[in-house]
């Protein structure tokens with residue numbers, strides 16, 4: 249059995265990578281100030297060309313703007329919102345200090361786009377759902393960076409349709425190996441970086457839902473449930489054979505295919521824009 253890993257060890261691992269030199273860390277620091285505006289935040293973002301590119305591309309993507317004509321960084325920050333800038337900064341930071349697999353980014357982007365789609369239907373801010381969805385599974389990358397054998401654990405989970413029993417088994421396996429599971433780890437990391445309590449709650453409980461804790465929690469859960477199905481490559485009927493299969497609850501079953509096609513298309517665009525992953529390779533399986 250692997251050593252028990254504490255949340256403190258995991259967050260310390262994030263903190264130990266020379267954060268004072270990181271533009272992303274500076275973004276995460278200034279974004280919490282009450283007096284920060286889009287112009288000043290854009291100035292900080294502007295010192296990291298890679299982050300600038302991601303912010304601009306996100307603002308011009310179909311996920312956020314139907315006009316797709318955002319020309320300045322300040323406008324881009326205003327369009328995507330501070331929470332999404334924060335998520336992109338943290339994603340850049342994590343990407344810079346540990347290996348995040350292409351498959352993990354694909355799943356995260358698809359979950360984020362799925363959560364945003366659900367959010368639109370339930371009167372929730374899609375930017376908030378997108379930025380939360382982008383980071384909800386960051387615990388996988390942390391566990392993989394600490395324990396190479398973890399990939400096999402999560403790989404087995406992803407290979408089967410998502411059911412209440414498979415989800416419980418993953419949480420149980422992670423608790424048994426590490427004393428904590430990846431959703432709680434992700435919540436701890438986001439709390440460490442001062443993400444809002446509702447975001448931390450939604451992420452921490454995305455695999456242990458006791459009913460819907462909040463609309464944001466519901467959107468995140470539905471986003472990853474949709475992604476799990478899309479990534480399986482199975483048609484819905486085959487995927488849904490198990491009695492306890494978990495499908496999105498906020499999306500009507502008759503709308504699932506339409507929403508899924510839209511989410512897949514938007515996610516492929518973002519994957520290409522943000523991570524340079526061509527659409528032809530954007531299967532999350």
Ligand SMILES: [Fe+2]
Pocket residue numbers: 384385430431454455
């Ligand atoms: Fe997860």
